[in-house]
Amino acid sequence: MINSFSQIWIVIQMNIRSLPQRFWMSFAAVLAVSVVVAVLLSFLAMSNGFKKTLEGAGSEEVAIVTRSGSKSELNSVLSRDIVNIITTAPGIAQNTAGQPVYSPELYVVVDGIKKSSNTKANLPMRGISAAGFDLRDHVDIVAGRMFETGTNQIIAGEAVQREFSGFELGKTVRFGKTEWTVVGIFSTGGSAFESELWAEARTLQSQFRRGTSFQTVRIRLAEPGDTDGLLAMEKNDPRLSLDIQTEAEFFKEQGEAIGGMVYLGWGLSIIMGLGALAGALNTMYTSVSSREQEIATLRAIGFSNVSAFFGTLSESLVLSLMGGIFGAVIAYIFMDGLSSSTMGAGFTQVVFTFKLSPELFRQAVFLALAIGLVGGIFPAWRAARLPVVLAFRGGV
Amino acid sequence: MSDLYLIYKNLIRKPLRFFLTLFAIFVAFLIYGALTAFDTAFHAGVELSADDRLITVNKINFTQPLPISYVRKVEAVDGIAAVVHMNWFGGYYQDPKTQIQTFAVDQTKLLSVYGDDIIIEPAEHAAWLQNRQGLVAGRAVAEAHGWKVGDRIPLSSNIFSQKDGRTSWDFDIVSIYTGSSAQIDTNGIYIRYDYFNETNSFGGDYIGWMGIRTKNPSLNEKVIKDIDDMFVNSPYETETVPEKAFVKGFLSQLGNISLMITSVVFAAFFIILVVVGFSMVLAVKERTSEIGVMKTLGFRSGRLFRMVLGESFMLVFVGGTLGLWAATGFLGLLNNVPQFPVPDIILTQAIILESIGIMALLGLITGIIPAAYALRLNIITALSRR
Numbered sequence: 001m002i003n004s005f006s007q008i009w010i011v012i013q014m015n016i017r018s019l020p021q022r023f024w025m026s027f028a029a030v031l032a033v034s035v036v037v038a039v040l041l042s043f044l045a046m047s048n049g050f051k052k053t054l055e056g057a058g059s060e061e062v063a064i065v066t067r068s069g070s071k072s073e074l075n076s077v078l079s080r081d082i083v084n085i086i087t088t089a090p091g092i093a094q095n096t097a098g099q100p101v102y103s104p105e106l107y108v109v110v111d112g113i114k115k116s117s118n119t120k121a122n123l124p125m126r127g128i129s130a131a132g133f134d135l136r137d138h139v140d141i142v143a144g145r146m147f148e149t150g151t152n153q154i155i156a157g158e159a160v161q162r163e164f165s166g167f168e169l170g171k172t173v174r175f176g177k178t179e180w181t182v183v184g185i186f187s188t189g190g191s192a193f194e195s196e197l198w199a200e201a202r203t204l205q206s207q208f209r210r211g212t213s214f215q216t217v218r219i220r221l222a223e224p225g226d227t228d229g230l231l232a233m234e235k236n237d238p239r240l241s242l243d244i245q246t247e248a249e250f251f252k253e254q255g256e257a258i259g260g261m262v263y264l265g266w267g268l269s270i271i272m273g274l275g276a277l278a279g280a281l282n283t284m285y286t287s288v289s290s291r292e293q294e295i296a297t298l299r300a301i302g303f304s305n306v307s308a309f310f311g312t313l314s315e316s317l318v319l320s321l322m323g324g325i326f327g328a329v330i331a332y333i334f335m336d337g338l339s340s341s342t343m344g345a346g347f348t349q350v351v352f353t354f355k356l357s358p359e360l361f362r363q364a365v366f367l368a369l370a371i372g373l374v375g376g377i378f379p380a381w382r383a384a385r386l387p388v389v390l391a392f393r394g395g396v
Numbered sequence: 397m398s399d400l401y402l403i404y405k406n407l408i409r410k411p412l413r414f415f416l417t418l419f420a421i422f423v424a425f426l427i428y429g430a431l432t433a434f435d436t437a438f439h440a441g442v443e444l445s446a447d448d449r450l451i452t453v454n455k456i457n458f459t460q461p462l463p464i465s466y467v468r469k470v471e472a473v474d475g476i477a478a479v480v481h482m483n484w485f486g487g488y489y490q491d492p493k494t495q496i497q498t499f500a501v502d503q504t505k506l507l508s509v510y511g512d513d514i515i516i517e518p519a520e521h522a523a524w525l526q527n528r529q530g531l532v533a534g535r536a537v538a539e540a541h542g543w544k545v546g547d548r549i550p551l552s553s554n555i556f557s558q559k560d561g562r563t564s565w566d567f568d569i570v571s572i573y574t575g576s577s578a579q580i581d582t583n584g585i586y587i588r589y590d591y592f593n594e595t596n597s598f599g600g601d602y603i604g605w606m607g608i609r610t611k612n613p614s615l616n617e618k619v620i621k622d623i624d625d626m627f628v629n630s631p632y633e634t635e636t637v638p639e640k641a642f643v644k645g646f647l648s649q650l651g652n653i654s655l656m657i658t659s660v661v662f663a664a665f666f667i668i669l670v671v672v673g674f675s676m677v678l679a680v681k682e683r684t685s686e687i688g689v690m691k692t693l694g695f696r697s698g699r700l701f702r703m704v705l706g707e708s709f710m711l712v713f714v715g716g717t718l719g720l721w722a723a724t725g726f727l728g729l730l731n732n733v734p735q736f737p738v739p740d741i742i743l744t745q746a747i748i749l750e751s752i753g754i755m756a757l758l759g760l761i762t763g764i765i766p767a768a769y770a771l772r773l774n775i776i777t778a779l780s781r782r
Contacts, residue, residue, distance in 0.1 A: 028674040032667045069492045075555045109459040119648045176456040275423035278416040279671035342651035
């Protein structure tokens with residue numbers, strides 16, 4: 001037994017050490033696998049980054065109330081009365097003065113110029129109050145200051161700075177007839193809120209002629225994740241027809257908007273992987289046929305056919321692993337941290353960065369090894385069955 | 397023995413390698429065909445938009461409203477043939493997760509502006525004018541839900557509610573419209589603005605945007621200027637753009653999908669180039685002594701050059717054609733999925749011509765090195781090896 005293991009080990013070493021002799025064909029196989037892996041990782045990094053950005057925006061401690069069936073903040077409408085009723089529900093956290101903590105918000109869409117394409121894109125402008133600021137975790141003014149009440153001042157998210165032009169600190173922007181000054185830049189730790197412009201809710205209501213209506217209310221929950229009190233009130237009061245979710249659930253749903261990218265990425269990589277597999281098989285069959293004599297000679301001096309099998313198989317696995325690692329490094333260098341923006345479920349731009357993770361790397365290496373395994377197993381089978389007599393044929 | 401027969405014999409002398417290489421090419425053209433067709437369909441809106449049509453939206457953003465009084469004023473602008481105003485209804489049928497593009501429009505003007513694209517039977521159009529609750533559904537959306545002319549259906553809105561609080565409206569389907577070509581999207585629904593405006597709780601007399609047809613595309617610039625100047629400094633400033641620019645702008649909001657598709661196609665072709673290129677070089681190297689024999693027998697170098705090049709061309713064209721054929725089959729399946737969000741995806745003639753060009757290029761690149769090798773091969777070195 002020991003003997004057969006050491007035989008296998010010797011043949012594996014021979015195969016790998018002789019790789020440089022078959023440099024170009026081996027190189028082709030490595031390259032093909034690395035391209036497949038790089039494509040897969042680009043798609044996965046994209047949808048992962050989008051998901052992380054939106055999930056980062058959602059908190060378990062905050063409930064978001066929208067009009068029933070509206071599905072997005074933009075579509076929802078809540079009158080002042082509705083806001084006043086729902087915020088009397090049980091289960092809402094209270095501040096030190098004993099008042100419920102909530103933030104009625106306005107959500108309008110304005111045009112911003114995307115830097116990457118120099119075209120207009122929908123930017124969300126949120127009307128918010130001091131309470132809304134406190135409701136959000138990790139929110140910070142990183143430059144300038146907060147807007148003042150009763151003035152046309154806005155603060156812009158960091159992602160807006162990155163992807164859009166015209167919202168730099170101190171700039172004045174025009175939305176229709178109204179002019180606004182950017183007085184601050186805020187950060188929310190990389191979440192979707194950073195793709196927004198914030199202004200005072202009441203100012204926004206009057207400047208956009210929205211009367212006293214709002215679109216959503218965010219409510220801090222007394223118990224994280226527990227919306228039962230709100231849901232019960234909504235059910236029992238005939239004046240209310242609302243959807244109530246924790247913010248975490250709400251954004252998780254929106255984060256799935258480009259979940260299809262994952263399937264598209266896998267589908268394309270598997271089809272391309274089949275092409276790469278054809279390349280790997282070609283390489284390995286060529287490798288076996290160029291070493292026919294060597295393999296047969298080993299057999300003649302007592303090496304088992306099992307060792308020939310594993311020698312060829314591991315050569316293939318090593319090549320595909322090299323391809324996988326190379327592709328992953330390429331994807332990491334070019335894709336990780338890439339900033340992009342797309343139309344989110346809210347009909348507005350969501351700025352996000354491509355994000356790779358150890359889990360995604362594992363999946364990519366798995367795909368590479370699968371190509372190596374299938375691409376090696378058939379040629380290895382042929383190697384194992386080569387007739388010993390080949391060793392004694394002089395020349396070819 | 398003709399050269400063609402020799403090429404064929406050379407190709408299949410190692411059937412397994414032939415099959416594997418062919419398969420790699422097949423995969424590349426399958427991906428190319430399917431993705432390029434998808435990309436073309438995605439941008440079809442830009443290609444299909446008419447030169448004589450404009451869109452007027454609120455300058456702040458196209459989701460902001462305009463007062464209905466603007467329609468009259470715009471209609472009076474010199475050079476305009478017709479104006480139709482539209483509102484986004486936010487419609488859905490039963491399931492709020494599947495949105496249906498529903499527009500509340502001026503039913504008397506819809507065809508005056510968009511009649512080149514959408515076809516409504518004259519009798520059915522007359523019925524729509526008579527019925528305030530009439531609804532015109534696109535063929536695709538009607539088929540997806542099994543609607544027929546004469547059905548009465550409830551349609552909900554995720555934005556608006558009726559004055560009595562309900563968020564659903566009842567409509568009579570008076571017509572199923574079709575597109576004037578397969579690439580026109582028929583996933584939309586048109587309802588009447590007058591019915592919508594009177595029943596929704598916002599009241600308002602507001603419209604979403606205006607679709608405009610000018611008398612002649614050469615008048616576009618003047619018309620655009622006249623409209624936007626008219627409302628400057630009003631509470632609702634407008635922005636008028638050619639339809640093509642609007643559609644383009646909207647698509648660019650989705651991010652760089654085209655770039656993503658192009659990179660994948662490029663990556664796929666790169667793999668194939670590498671795989672096919674190396675195995676062609678190898679195949680010809682293996683035949684060194686044989687080529688020497690052929691040269692000795694009197695085959696001219698030029699003829700051998702053409703034969704090796706012909707081999708790679710044949711390989712690429714057979715694999716590529718099979719790949720495009722599979723892509724057509726795949727797209728055919730996709731087009732039959734109900735309510736697929738884009739209009740019919742087809743391999744247009746342009747794509748097929750492009751593919752043929754790429755095949756020729758691929759055949760040339762993968763064949764030129766081994767062919768040149770065969771061309772320059774010296775008989776003595778060829779036969780003296782080993």
